[in-house]
Amino acid sequence: MELERQAQLEAEALSRRVLIHDILRRLRGEDNDLLPYSAVSELRPKGESYRGLQTIEVDKIIGTVDRYGDFDAEFMPKEPFTLERWTKLRQAQLEGTEFPPIHVYKVGDIYFVKDGNHRTALAKAQGQHYIDAYVTELDVPVDLDPDDTLKDVILKGEYAEFLEKTRLPELRPGHEPILFSKAGRYDVLLDHIHTHQYFMGLNQKRSISWEEAVTDWYDNLYLPTILEIRENGVMKNFPGRTEADLYLWISDHRYYLSQALGHDVGPEEATLSARRQAQKGPLSRLVDRLGSWLSHLAAQRKPSVTKKTLEG
Structure with a gap:
């Protein structure tokens, strides 16, 4: 019961943190959404290769395949049901549960989560530096960087088309x-x-x-x-x-x-x-x-x- 209460308190603190991040980003005129994996199609990928189990940097995970509306740009849960799921995972973590590796797509120097969004959000919130992941790497002519926005992806998509034509x-x-x-x-x-x-x-x-x-x-x-x-x-x-x-x-x-x-x-x-x-x-x-x-x-x-x- 004590661990459940601790997880709940951390979730409430996280909710306040998400709200503050959202206000600050709006004031700066910045988007507060995760990068959608669908944007990668702009880069005209040539194919993909499975790279197996690897230890990757959490900070380089900046997007998701299909849950980008449930998390903010920091990969923090912004919907009530997402926060509830995060709370249960945090409680399980406090109880000593070991989580399986996540699944990601690697594009350049960044990663998109295919499976394990809440585990990624938990790792981000805890300041975890590394996480185990099954990696599938896309072959793209223009790499993405960890600080790229959707605008950057669109620009790099135009660049990929230019490289293809020239x-x-x-x-x-x-x-x-x-x-x-x-x-x-x-x-x-x-x-x-x-x-x-x-x-x-x-x-x-x-x-x-x-x-x-x-x-x-x-x-x-x-x-x-x-x-x-x-x-x-x-x-x-x-x-x-x-x-x-x-x-x-x-x-x-x-x-x-x-x-x-x-x-x-x-x-x-x-x-x-x-x-x-x-x-x-x-x-x-x-x-x-x-x-x-x-x-x-x-x-x-x-x-x-x-x-x-x-x-x-």
Whole structure:
């Protein structure tokens, strides 16, 4: 009876903890739901392999196959019947019961619970670091991380589709990750590659395969720009953005800068110019926009740099 009372008191404390977590997350504008396993389909898994019984890190369990509505983002029970089940398990644990391993899917560096949700919630609440689990690993082109949200999974799903279409992992094994902070950017990147393929064909007067266009785009446009971004420390001026975000911005900046100057500028000059723009205040940016407008008017009176020139 004493152990039953202890389990009940712990459950009441846990319920208050869940309520506080929910309020704090709402105030911060954060979701308070577990990651659903169904979202993994966005990553275009190629298959799965059974890895057997393993000891896994509890902190890396961030989702569930079919009970994501019953637990919060911390894998704490948020429904009355879920809390009741948790209380009974806690009492059994206090009485010395040993629980069987849970069953999980491994995706990248994280896990989704297939069977054993309440045992996982118990382990989380008790601050348990490890738990035994039967592991089935999914083969995905883009890994997930323990702090990924549903938004991150959607973005990485778009990335997985981009990798599938470009075959970049096969063409350039170990390539630099291409991650965006907002959805919809990979379609823009595909347009860049298609445009690059078109101008390669014009310049070389031959048909350019998609694979050749992808590798040439990566080797001569994307990678040099990323290396310049890193070398010049541009990222510190763009908190919350990614290198791929900056690549698209610098690419546009490079094109319009080349039009204004009357010649093609390389990745280094475009990156440094973009950095200077980011460091300027609103008044300076307004003056620059006026200057760009005047340059545009002047450029209309003489032959301008075309995209064909930039691709040359």
